Amino acid sequence: xxxxxxxxxxxxxxxxxxxxxxxxxxxxxxxxxxxxxxxxxxxxxxxxxxxxxxxxxxxxxxxxxxxxxxxxxxxxxxxxxxxxxxxxxxxxxxxxxxxxxxxxxxxxxxxxxxxxxxxxxxxxxxxxxxxxxxxxxxxxxxxxxxxxx
Numbered sequence: 001x002x003x004x005x006x007x008x009x010x011x012x013x014x015x016x017x018x019x020x021x022x023x024x025x026x027x028x029x030x031x032x033x034x035x036x037x038x039x040x041x042x043x044x045x046x047x048x049x050x051x052x053x054x055x056x057x058x059x060x061x062x063x064x065x066x067x068x069x070x071x072x073x074x075x076x077x078x079x080x081x082x083x084x085x086x087x088x089x090x091x092x093x094x095x096x097x098x099x100x101x102x103x104x105x106x107x108x109x110x111x112x113x114x115x116x117x118x119x120x121x122x123x124x125x126x127x128x129x130x131x132x133x134x135x136x137x138x139x140x141x142x143x144x145x146x147x148x149x
């Protein structure tokens with residue numbers, strides 16, 4: 001069922017890189033770099049303003065793909081990577097969407113596991129790519145069977 005969804009994309013969702021959210025996120029991950037939290041450091045940087053930590057997009061809304069019905073539990077976070085064209089700038093709007101890139105199943109010791117690959121994109125207001133995030137979600141046998149029903 002999921003295999004037929006490969007290539008489907010969500011509609012873009014507008015997200016704003018808010019100063020307060022960046023400060024809280026930097027504190028939560030324990031990264032005190034002044035470029036994230038100190039306004040003077042941001043103004044004096046080559047970007048002329050603060051930037052967000054590279055993993056900040058985990059806070060963004062990437063929309064949804066209505067046909068993709070994943071449960072709220074029973075999933076395993078497998079892998080995640082971020083590739084940037086440039087940093088996220090505090091105050092800018094970012095238009096985010098996701099794409100179902102691939103789905104494969106492999107036999108494990110406790111049955112089949114599903115491996116769902118999602119690409120998530122952040123675009124600027126001119127539709128230029130800022131970042132691409134790739135993530136893998138592992139679906140265990142019990143959840144996989146429930147999704148097939």
